[in-house]
Amino acid sequence: MADAPTTRRTTARTVALVGAALVLLGALTYVPLLDVPWIRSTAAPNLALMVLGTALGILGAVRLRRRWSSILVVGESLMTLFFIGALFGLLRLPAAPQAPPARAAAPDFTLPDQNGNPVTLSSFRGRGPVLLVFYRGFW
Numbered sequence: 001m002a003d004a005p006t007t008r009r010t011t012a013r014t015v016a017l018v019g020a021a022l023v024l025l026g027a028l029t030y031v032p033l034l035d036v037p038w039i040r041s042t043a044a045p046n047l048a049l050m051v052l053g054t055a056l057g058i059l060g061a062v063r064l065r066r067r068w069s070s071i072l073v074v075g076e077s078l079m080t081l082f083f084i085g086a087l088f089g090l091l092r093l094p095a096a097p098q099a100p101p102a103r104a105a106a107p108d109f110t111l112p113d114q115n116g117n118p119v120t121l122s123s124f125r126g127r128g129p130v131l132l133v134f135y136r137g138f139w
Contacts, residue, residue, distance in 0.1 A: 009064065016060025016069050022053030023076045027083050043087050050080040106132055 026049030033039045039046070057076045061069035100106070110120045124130045 012060045012063035013069075014060075015056050016064060016072055019053040019056030019058075019060060020072055020076055022049045022056065023079055024053075026050035026053060027079060030083075030087075047084065047087075050076075050083060054080050
């Protein structure tokens with residue numbers, strides 16, 4: 001039977017390697033899952049895997065106190081930070097130089113409603129606030 005320090009080292013090594021695998025899994029599965037809209041726009045499961053993996057890597061490195069485990073944690077942390085930075089860079093909408101300033105009065109327009117009947121914005125004036133939502137995406 002293995003002694004306690006050897007068992008602890010083996011467990012810590014396993015935790016560190018599982019953490020590295022989770023970070024890689026989180027990073028590598030984002031692109032194949034881009035067809036799923038909520039993953040494309042939030043990357044929540046990928047980020048959760050990467051943060052959990054980094055935390056496990058840190059836990060394993062602290063328990064192991066080996067040089068390779070510290071290098072592994074630095075690599076995991078850098079990969080997670082790079083993924084987060086790239087994600088925010090990719091999700092940023094392009095500039096809209098023609099857009100009116102916030103809270104400016106919208107120009108009058110007429111569009112069809114869900115039944116195909118024309119609706120004019122000016123018909124709502126004096127009846128309270130109107131919320132206009134335009135989905136501007138580049139996907």
